[in-house]
Every structure is written in C-alpha cells, then in structure tokens.
Amino acid sequence: MSDRVKSQLRTILTATRSLLRHKLRSGLSILGIVCGVMAVLAMISIGEGAREEILRQIEQLGTKNIILKTIQLTDEQHKIAREKMSSGLSRYDIARIREGCKSVKLIAGSKDVSATIRGLRKEISPQIIACQSNYAAVQNLAVINGRFIADQDVVSKNQVCILGNSLSKRMGFAGNLGDFVRIDNFSYKVVGILGRYDRKSTKTSVVSVRDYNEIIFIPLGTEKGFYPEKLSQNNLTVSELDKIVVQVHESDQVISTSSIMERILEVSHNGMRDYQMVIPQELLRKSQATQKIFNIVLGVIAGISLLVGGIGVMNIMLATVSERTREIGIRRAVGATQHHIIVQFLTEAVILTFSGGVAGIAAGFLAVRLITAYAEWNTAITLWSVSVPLIMSILAGVFFGLYPAVKASRMDPIAALRYE
Amino acid sequence: MTDSLVYATGLKKEYIVGASPVLVLKSIDISVKMGEFVAIMGASGSGKSTLMHILGCLDRPTAGKYMFNGIDVLTTSDNALSQVRAKNIGFVFQTFNLLADLNVYENVELPFHYSGLGSQQIKARVMRSVEEVNLQHRVKHKPSELSGGEKQRVAIARALAIEPKLILADEPTGNLDSESSAEILKLFKLIHAQGSTIIIVTHDREVAVQAQTIKQMKDGIFV
Ligand SMILES: Nc1ncnc2c1ncn2[C@@H]1O[C@H](COP(=O)(O)OP(=O)(O)OP(=O)(O)O)[C@@H](O)[C@H]1O
Ligand SMILES: [Mg+2]
Numbered sequence: 001m002s003d004r005v006k007s008q009l010r011t012i013l014t015a016t017r018s019l020l021r022h023k024l025r026s027g028l029s030i031l032g033i034v035c036g037v038m039a040v041l042a043m044i045s046i047g048e049g050a051r052e053e054i055l056r057q058i059e060q061l062g063t064k065n066i067i068l069k070t071i072q073l074t075d076e077q078h079k080i081a082r083e084k085m086s087s088g089l090s091r092y093d094i095a096r097i098r099e100g101c102k103s104v105k106l107i108a109g110s111k112d113v114s115a116t117i118r119g120l121r122k123e124i125s126p127q128i129i130a131c132q133s134n135y136a137a138v139q140n141l142a143v144i145n146g147r148f149i150a151d152q153d154v155v156s157k158n159q160v161c162i163l164g165n166s167l168s169k170r171m172g173f174a175g176n177l178g179d180f181v182r183i184d185n186f187s188y189k190v191v192g193i194l195g196r197y198d199r200k201s202t203k204t205s206v207v208s209v210r211d212y213n214e215i216i217f218i219p220l221g222t223e224k225g226f227y228p229e230k231l232s233q234n235n236l237t238v239s240e241l242d243k244i245v246v247q248v249h250e251s252d253q254v255i256s257t258s259s260i261m262e263r264i265l266e267v268s269h270n271g272m273r274d275y276q277m278v279i280p281q282e283l284l285r286k287s288q289a290t291q292k293i294f295n296i297v298l299g300v301i302a303g304i305s306l307l308v309g310g311i312g313v314m315n316i317m318l319a320t321v322s323e324r325t326r327e328i329g330i331r332r333a334v335g336a337t338q339h340h341i342i343v344q345f346l347t348e349a350v351i352l353t354f355s356g357g358v359a360g361i362a363a364g365f366l367a368v369r370l371i372t373a374y375a376e377w378n379t380a381i382t383l384w385s386v387s388v389p390l391i392m393s394i395l396a397g398v399f400f401g402l403y404p405a406v407k408a409s410r411m412d413p414i415a416a417l418r419y420e
Numbered sequence: 421m422t423d424s425l426v427y428a429t430g431l432k433k434e435y436i437v438g439a440s441p442v443l444v445l446k447s448i449d450i451s452v453k454m455g456e457f458v459a460i461m462g463a464s465g466s467g468k469s470t471l472m473h474i475l476g477c478l479d480r481p482t483a484g485k486y487m488f489n490g491i492d493v494l495t496t497s498d499n500a501l502s503q504v505r506a507k508n509i510g511f512v513f514q515t516f517n518l519l520a521d522l523n524v525y526e527n528v529e530l531p532f533h534y535s536g537l538g539s540q541q542i543k544a545r546v547m548r549s550v551e552e553v554n555l556q557h558r559v560k561h562k563p564s565e566l567s568g569g570e571k572q573r574v575a576i577a578r579a580l581a582i583e584p585k586l587i588l589a590d591e592p593t594g595n596l597d598s599e600s601s602a603e604i605l606k607l608f609k610l611i612h613a614q615g616s617t618i619i620i621v622t623h624d625r626e627v628a629v630q631a632q633t634i635k636q637m638k639d640g641i642f643v
Contacts, residue, residue: 006539417513
C-alpha cells in the first residue's frame with residue numbers, strides 16, 4: 001500500500017473515530033439524511049417500477065398497432081348516429097382503411113360476444129370473441145395446437161373455435177382438438193388451442209390487456225345467430241365490430257397512418273364519433289411525459305429533504321469545530337496546513353452523510369419491500385435508485401461540511417492554542 | 421548570522437485591544453546557534469509565550485526581521501511555514517497539549533501526518549522517541565491514564581520524533597511537581613547533549629541554570 005493511500009485511510013479512520021466518540025449526536029444529526037435518502041430511493045424505485053410496467057403493457061398492446069374501439073353511445077347519441085347513418089365500426093371501415101393506407105400490414109376486426117356456453121359446469125363462463133384471421137398476429141397470440149381462425153372460416157361461417165390455454169385445460173373433455181363446444185344453440189368444433197399468454201398487467205394497469213388464457217375465439221360473423229331478437233329490440237343499432245386492430249409495417253408509420261385513418265373514418269361515419277382511437281405508442285409518449293413531471297417532483301422533494309438533513313449535519317459540524325478548537329491549534333502547531341484541517345473536517349462531514357446515505361439505502365430497501373407487499377405497487381430497485389441517493393448524500397456532506405471546515409481552517413492557531 | 425539557526429532583530433508584536441494597540445514585544449534581538457540551549461525567564465505577561473510562538477513560526481511579528489534556518493519567515497507563505505513546523509520545529513507546552521482521543525503512540529505520530537515520510541521510517545522514529553522518554557510500555561495508553569510528568573514526556577517524545585532543528589519548550593515544568601520537573605529537566609539535558617537546539621521558557625531558576633544562556637525578559641524586551 002502506498003503511503004498516500006495509507007495517509008488517506010488514516011484521515012478516514014481519525015474522522016470515524018472522532019464521530020464515534022459522540023455516537024448519539026452523530027446518529028441524530030444524520031437522521032435527516034437517512035430519511036431523505038430513503039425517500040429518494042423509494043421514489044425512484046416506485047417510478048422505475050411504474051415505468052417498467054407501463055412499458056410492458058404498452059408493448060403488449062403493440063407499439064406498431066393502432067386500435068379502434070366502438071364507443072357505447074347514449075340514447076341521445078344513438079338518434080344522431082342513426083340520422084348520420086353511422087352504426088359503429090364495421091367491415092366497411094376495414095376495407096376502406098386497407099384501401100386508403102399503404103402502410104397497413106395487418107388488420108383484424110373483432111366483436112365481443114355474450115352467449116352462454118352450454119353443457120359445462122357453472123363456474124366456467126368464458127368470454128367469447130368473434131374475430132378475423134389476423135387477430136392472433138396483431139395481438140401476438142401463438143397457437144400451440146391446431147390452428148387459428150382462417151379467412152375461409154369467416155367467409156364460410158364455419159363453426160370452429162380456438163380455446164385459450166388455461167380454459168382448454170379446465171374444460172377437460174371439451175377442451176381437446178376435435179371436441180365440440182356448445183355456444184348458445186350451436187356446436188363449435190375445437191380446431192386450435194392457444195399457448196400460455198403472459199398477461200403483464202396488474203391492478204394498477206393504465207390500460208387493460210385481456211386475459212387471453214380464458215377466451216374462446218370464433219370466426220367473425222358466426223355470432224350473428226346468437227341474438228337475432230336482441231337486434232330488433234328498441235330498434236337499436238348494434239355495431240358490427242367492437243374493435244379493429246391495425247398493424248403497420250414500421251413503428252414510425254404509426255402517427256401518419258393514424259391521421260389518415262382519422263380522415264377516412266370521419267368521412268365514412270359522416271362525422272359521427274362513435275369510435276375511439278387508441279395508439280399505444282402515444283400512450284408511451286404520454287407516460288414518458290408524466291414520468292418527467294414525476295422526476296421533477298421527486299427531485300424537489302429529494303432536494304428539500306437533503307437540504308434539511310444537510311443543515312442538520314452542518315449544525316453538528318459547527319459545534320464540533322468549536323469544541324475542538326484546541327485540537328485544531330495543536331494540529332496547526334505540529335505542522336498541519338489550513339488545507340489539512342479542511343480535509344479533516346470535510347472528511348468527517350462526508351463520512352457522516354455517507355453513513356446516513358448507507359442507512360437510508362437500507363431503510364429504503366425495507367420501505368420498498370413494504371410498499372410492494374402492502375400497496376401491491378410494482379417497484380424496481382435499479383442501479384439508479386441506489387446510486388443517485390448515495391451520491392447525493394456524499395455531495396451533501398461536501399456542500400454542508402465545507403463552511404464548518406473552512407471556518408476551522410481559518411482559526412488563528414495561537415488563539416486556538418490559548419483557547420480554554 | 422549565517423551560522424545561526426534562529427536570527428531575529430527588532431521583533432515587535434502589537435495586539436489591538438479595543439481601539440488601543442498593546443505592544444507586547446517591543447524590540448527583541450535574539451540569535452541562537454545550532455546546538456545551543458537557551459533559557460528565557462521573565463515575569464508573567466512579559467511576552468515570553470508570544471516570542472516563542474513567533475520563533476516557532478506559528479505567529480508573525482508585527483515588525484522586525486526573523487530568519488529561521490536560513491529562510492525569511494516574514495516573506496514565507498503560511499503553507500510553507502506549516503511545512504517548516506512539521507519538519508523542523510518541536511513544541512513542548514506547559515499544558516502538554518496532547519490529543520485526548522489518541523493513545524501515546526498516536527500522539528507522538530501526529531506530526532508525521534503532515535510531513536511526507538515513509539511509514540516504516542515513521543514507525544521507527546516514533547518508537548525510538550517513545551523509548552527515549554522511557555514510555556515504551558505505555559504506548560497504548562490514552563493521555564487520561566497518564567500522570568502529568570508522563571504526559572509531558574509524551575509531549576517531548578512528540579517534539580523529538582520528527583528530529584527537529586529546534587525544540588521550543590514553554591514552561592514545560594510549570595504544571596509539574598518537583599520530582600517530575602527534575603525528570604523532565606534531565607531529559608532536556610540529555611536531548612541537548614545529543615546535539616539538539618533548545619529554547620526553554622521557565623520560571624524556575626534551577627531549570628534555567630542548566631542552559632548555556634539565560635535571557636531575562638521584561639515588558640517585551642530582553643534586559
Ligand atoms: N490575542 C491577544 N490579544 C491581546 N493581548 C494579548 C493577546 N495574546 C497575548 N496578549 C497579551 O500579551 C502579553 C504577553 O502574553 P504572553 O502570553 O506572551 O506572556 P507570558 O510572558 O508568556 O506570560 P506567562 O508567564 O503568564 O505565560 C499579555 O499581557 C497578554 O495579555
Ligand atoms: Mg506564557
């Protein structure tokens with residue numbers, strides 16, 4: 001070990017020792033820093049956790065996707081819609097979008113169906129989605145057994161179905177390829193089973209992602225027989241489709257495609273906003289903007305807590321300096337320069353705040369644990385969430401220790417030696 | 421002049437108390453050769469400590485000229501003077517001035533924090549110095565566990581360890597009983613016999629007579 005390193009170690013050791021002489025006082029003086037660091041760590045971890053989760057969810061919705069949804073209309077709006085001859089999303093919209101936008105790669109319409117599955121135990125009440133063949137591709141669904149709905153199924157209204165993974169298991173005898181599932185009064189042949197779908201959303205999801213493990217897919221159009229009576233009721237128009245998912249070739253085409261789609265739909269729906277457009281990429285951008293605000297708030301809170309903590313440390317360091325006036329005089333007499341004295345007291349201040357930082361990190365880990373366990377928030381302790389508060393604690397030590405240290409170094413050695 | 425370790429002429433020290441200046445040192449001329457043993461005596465308040473601080477490069481005179489070991493102290497920076505103290509000047513005070521948190525060994529080692537010496541060399545010098553004052557069996561003890569005489573021996577060891585050109589002792593026996601005083605005096609004689617240059621301030625004539633030169637101070641001048 002070089003003598004230089006040794007002398008630095010000695011400085012640190014000396015500083016630690018004089019801090020340990022007043023354990024209680026040192027401990028109390030860093031409480032502010034501990035709390036500040038804990039808060040910063042917890043906040044960064046929560047922020048990172050939320051960001052990760054939003055990112056995952058949005059990715060699951062597909063960053064190359066544009067989603068159109070039919071809006072539930074009020075009676076009043078229904079009247080207007082009928083006047084404008086618009087009845088929600090339909091296959092015409094799909095045709096027009098396909099025609100009008102060259103950037104569209106895949107497009108899939110779907111309809112949520114409410115019908116009873118017969119011949120099953122009561123607790124199984126799966127959701128039914130009537131959709132087109134591209135649905136699996138745009139939603140990233142994989143078929144592990146058999147096949148998905150084909151274009152021909154839709155054209156010929158074949159009564160076939162595809163089961164979600166866990167649903168197929170729970171349905172037992174009616175969950176194998178070739179088995180028949182009775183939906184309403186019709187028999188659907190099972191032609192495919194989906195792979196396990198990892199649904200990455202929790203309670204706090206900003207966007208809902210369906211649980212495709214518990215769903216039955218049937219060809220779009222075959223559901224029309226389920227409720228003919230309902231359609232005629234109240235003369236309400238029921239939209240043909242609930243959702244259209246459009247996938248473009250490249251993710252940078254999303255925005256331009258979406259504005260073309262807006263115009264197409266505007267015309268074809270005669271200006272009736274009976275649909276809604278969701279652009280996952282846009283959500284991502286919005287969430288990033290929110291994150292920015294969150295970061296600013298976090299920074300301000302961190303700043304305030306470290307300011308308060310730092311002032312506490314400065315206070316103690318000033319007391320220490322005046323208590324140790326004579327020591328300063330002795331050290332100056334045996335050859336310490338002003339610089340040596342600054343380094344000595346600055347080291348003490350930094351050790352103080354750094355240990356506060358370490359304690360704060362420990363407390364922060366605990367806090368994050370508790371938050372994850374009880375609030376069920378997604379959190380992520382990253383390199384950032386540890387290093388940022390730790391570095392801030394060191395900087396606080398330098399910043400708030402500087403004045404007391406300089407004050408110590410400026411003492412007149414003679415006056416310090418004569419000090420009683 | 422050239423062969424003097426300490427060479428000062430016309431040293432003045434003035435303190436401003438309130439609005440009026442107080443002339444503590446009026447005009448001091450002193451020259452100490454290498455290896456000399458000088459005693460300074462004088463009434464309380466005559467300015468002995470003030471002079472010692474100036475000679476030890478801890479304080480600067482208001483006027484006059486002071487050459488220490490060939491360097492002009494008045495034109496030398498504070499940092500350089502700290503270095504001079506770290507390497508060439510050993511202080512022994514009436515009140516011992518040991519650091520209470522450090523044990524004997526660490527107290528003696530203290531000046532080496534501020535002079536770049538190899539750690540092996542430091543250890544050798546500290547141990548030799550501690551042995552010289554016969555405290556090798558107490559190296560781990562804190563000052564609070566030592567008697568006054570022992571404390572002063574630690575202080576002397578601290579001053580000796582750096583092998584300074586000049587040892588300045590300001591009433592080193594002032595706080596000790598006669599027995600301890602005799603012991604300390606014996607140490608100084610021994611150190612002097614080994615070739616060290618010593619300036620000692622004392623009220624005790626018995627101590628003073630051991631020196632080669634006795635200087636009497638009165639109201640800021642030598643008489
Ligand atoms: N910082 C100061 N401001 C004003 N006066 C001072 C200051 N320091 C010392 N003095 C005065 O200078 C005079 C000389 O003090 P000094 O300590 O040198 O005396 P001394 O000869 O060492 O006395 P003693 O034998 O009691 O130690 C005293 O009258 C003291 O009051
Ligand atoms: Mg004095």
